[in-house]
Amino acid sequence: MTSEWTLEALGQIVTGKTPPKSIKNAYSDSGVPFVTPKDMDGRKWTVTTERSLSHEGVRSVQKSVVPAGSVAVSCIGSDMGKAVRIPVDSVTNQQINTLIPDTEKCDPDYLYYLLSTMQQDLKDIAGGSATPILNKGHFGKVRVRLPAIWYQKQAAKILSALDDKIQVNHQINQTLExxxxxxxxxxxxxxxxxxxxxxxxxxxxxxxxxxxxxxxxxxxxxxxxxxxxxxxxxxxxxxxxxxxxxxxxxxxxxxxxxxxxxWECMALDQIAKYQNGLALQKFRPENEDDYLPVVKIAQLKKGYADHDEKASPDIKPDCIIDNGDVVFSWSGSLMVDTWCGGKAALNQHLFKVTSESYPKWLYFHFTRHHLEEFQRIAADKAVTMGHIKREHLKRALCAIPNKTAIENxxxxxxxxxxxxxxxxLEKITLSELRDTLLPKLLSGELVLDAQLEEKGVVNV
Known part of the structure; x- marks a missing residue:
């Protein structure tokens, strides 16, 4: 089947542009979205942007307005190759090139998923300079192999269904939060x-x-x-x-x-145990196939362990975290979260928060309640990485209900x-399924039958 796929250009390319500084009132609270690489948060569609353009701002960059449905690609620095769909007519800054595909040849969703697998390829095309830039000329030379439009639509439909469910889960979680x-x-x-x-x-x-x-x-x-x-x-x-x-x-x-x-007035360290992680460079695995991924502040922020660093699985259990555990980074970027990235080893500068006497919801919410004050304390410290000390946990007071009120x-x-x-956790499972199907669908390894398009049947 793949022998029938054709080599095609990516489509019409529009380079973004920022309104000149001479334009007063170029930005507004509402208006045409102004997309920058910061707005590419890993989701398929740009849901929100930090800034919007006023009528004057749009008029100053009129040739860079891109239509709804386009695919924007970040073209500079570490974010190079990140792609996102544009839901409404928008403008991007000059760090983004936007593709307006010929929909008779290329399904926009399929193009988005295709580009999401080409990040390293695009970086290679840009070259190895200190600040590589993927300009319009580079894009113009890129050719991709495309299957028939019906196959593209079916493949994109399968992947989009997973992404849509992931997005629904995200929105429900925001509401619950x-x-x-x-x-x-x-x-x-x-x-x-x-x-x-x-x-x-x-x-x-x-x-x-x-x-x-x-x-x-x-x-x-x-x-x-x-x-x-x-x-x-x-x-x-x-x-x-x-x-x-x-x-x-x-x-x-x-x-x-x-x-x-x-009710009782109690300190945080009275209602929960704050176990600091280990300096895990001292606990490397003896066997590269038997290890725990290391979780530092960066991994806590991302919500998953990237396996870049590995630790021995034989470290003390108090410094091992698993799904549902409460983790509090007390140094650098102070944050509290429930870990959902699987079994991992906890690095120093992070607390694993547990309690034998009180439920998870109570010590989780009270720790987060004091987080803003902890962040202020850390910011006031004249050091590279602001932090709090255990004494601050002792000063963080909480009003603790009686046992009956806590339970009910x-x-x-x-x-x-x-x-x-x-x-x-379901979002992670769906993401893994999508990422497993993605290369198989884009390479033709999974055979889709045109006659079964409406039924959504995939023949493996």
Whole structure:
């Protein structure tokens, strides 16, 4: 079949351009998206851009406007060869060349996936200078072997279905993240259910009125909406009422300030163990086929272990992380995340956070709650890599509910965190499947039948 594939040019090429500095008000909060390599975040489509062009900005670079559906390719530095689809008419900067394919010969999605496999080839074409540049002339010389358009569409459809599911998972996780942060802050930092009860009682309301006020604070529903919930979804109403009942109707003084009555003021290092990683250059594997990938700050940021560095699997278990573990980088780029990149060895400057007494959601959210303050402390240090010390964990105070409230009020946060981890792991699986199918589909190793296009059947 591949003998029938034809050698073709990539398509019409448009080089991006930045508006001249002499143009005032070239940028605006909304308008035509202005795409730069920074906006290429690994997803198929540019979802958002840091900047947009005003009418004046677009007019100054009119010849560089590219139509929706085009494929943009980064052409300079370490990002060279990264590709992205353009969803709406846009302008790119001069570090990007955009391809407008002839859709009778080349499916745009197929071209995007094809380019995603050519990153090293494009770097080789650009040459080995200190700052290699892949200019329009280089692109004009590139030829690719293309199958029939029906094959391109089928192959792209299979790959796009996986990418679409990956993107859906990402969006669901963003929503879950926003929900979890809002709930945690409302209940365990601002104590809104408790304050709602207190305000109602101080205004002369009954205990039942106070409970109803807490239910409104927890759910964001009005009294009428709660009445409707009780009639239409009594089990959900009962769960909400039980949750509201877990919050007291009074406050008490503490080292942290006023906290709910019956709660404890505790430091982060009292509710969780912060195990520092190892200087893993001292623990290299004896067998290159039996090792753990090393996770440093860079890998934590990326969310996966790239296997560039390897460590012995015989290091102490406390310094080995696996899916779902909470990891906190306390030096350099301070961040907290749940690791979803598989079993790995934890390098120094990273804490593995665990607890024998408290659930994961609690120490994860409280660590992240204090992250902004930790980042400020690290930024104030006059050293190359700002960091925090263990003493800062002792000063980071938290209002810890009683055991019953933790077990019951925390159920929703526990479910959300578990779902986030599940979706991230599924995203990794889908990405691996896509990356496995990609070269097979683009090379013709997987045979697609034109008669089965609508059924989406792949013959291997």
């Amino acid at each position: 926003q929900m979890a942060q809002a709930i945690f802050k409302s209940w365990f930092v601002d104590f809104e259910p408790v304050k709602a009860k207190i305000a109602t009682l101080e205004a002369g309301g009954s205990e039942e009125d106070a409970l109803l006020a807490a239910m409104q604070a927890i759910s964001g529903k009005s009294e009428a909406e709660l009445a409707r919930l009780q009639a239409e979804q009594p089990e959900q109403y009962a769960e909400l009422r039980a949750t509201a009942g877990l919050f007291p109707a009074a406050m008490q003084d503490s080292e942290l300030g006023e906290i709910p009555e019956g 009020a925390g159920k929703i946060l526990e479910r959300v965190l578990s779902k986030q981890i599940e979706l991230r």
